[in-house]
Amino acid sequence: SQQGEEDPQALSIQEGENATMNCSYKTSINNLQWYRQNSGRGLVHLILIRSNEREKHSGRLRVTLDTSKKSSSLLITASRAADTASYFCALISSGSARQLTFGSGTQLTVLP
Amino acid sequence: DTGVSQDPRHKITKRGQNVTFRCDPISEHNRLYWYRQTLGQGPEFLTYFQNEAQLEKSRLLSDRFSAERPKGSFSTLEIQRTEQGDSAMYLCASSSSGNKETQYFGPGTRLLVL
Numbered sequence: 451s452q453q454g455e456e457d458p459q460a461l462s463i464q465e466g467e468n469a470t471m472n473c474s475y476k477t478s479i480n481n482l483q484w485y486r487q488n489s490g491r492g493l494v495h496l497i498l499i500r501s502n503e504r505e506k507h508s509g510r511l512r513v514t515l516d517t518s519k520k521s522s523s524l525l526i527t528a529s530r531a532a533d534t535a536s537y538f539c540a541l542i543s544s545g546s547a548r549q550l551t552f553g554s555g556t557q558l559t560v561l562p
Numbered sequence: 563d564t565g566v567s568q569d570p571r572h573k574i575t576k577r578g579q580n581v582t583f584r585c586d587p588i589s590e591h592n593r594l595y596w597y598r599q600t601l602g603q604g605p606e607f608l609t610y611f612q613n614e615a616q617l618e619k620s621r622l623l624s625d626r627f628s629a630e631r632p633k634g635s636f637s638t639l640e641i642q643r644t645e646q647g648d649s650a651m652y653l654c655a656s657s658s659s660g661n662k663e664t665q666y667f668g669p670g671t672r673l674l675v676l
Contacts, residue, residue: 480663490672493605494564498664548593548595548618552606554602555602
């Protein structure tokens with residue numbers, strides 16, 4: 451079973467608006483990562499946040515991590531039509547240094 | 563383009579046939595992973611190689627599945643006696659020892675079993 455679960459499953463916004471996606475998980479983690487997947491394509495790594503970090507920025511991306519609530523959020527500011535994609539959180543459990551466990555993803559649609 | 567390539571990109575086969583997929587990781591990456599992704603879901607881990615050694619296998623990897631990485635470079639994933647339930651996107655990823663946490667994914671091989 452997948453340990454990371456994203457919310458919402460689908461999100462539709464207008465270009466220029468901000469998009470927030472949430473991820474909840476159940477186990478202890480070493481780090482949590484966010485990936486993007488354009489339709490029918492491979493995944494692209496966006497950002498990694500470690501278990502001892504609370505917030506991280508990369509360009510228009512802002513990720514937060516709350517290990518007490520076992521949750522993370524991904525904020526995309528000033529969205530563009532090109533941001534339309536599926537976004538997945540992925541985690542590496544404390545017991546594994548290798549495999550990523552993905553959630554079921556949030557499908558983001560940015561309308562021009 | 564992440565530098566990880568997969569071949570073929572699409573495969574249509576009839577139930578009961580064998581199929582083989584190839585993954586070429588980023589050249590300096592010694593870690594290689596296979597994942598399977600069905601429609602509307604996130605990828606699920608199948609197996610992991612460090613150099614030529616297969617160190618981890620998921621319970622999803624039934625006896626009909628076999629993966630190899632003979633020289634520690636490219637890898638192959640074979641599915642024998644395919645079933646309709648094998649229809650999925652098969653993704654390969656690689657990472658380096660220096661940054662093993664970040665995996666770089668290939669474009670995937672989409673398999674359709676009729």
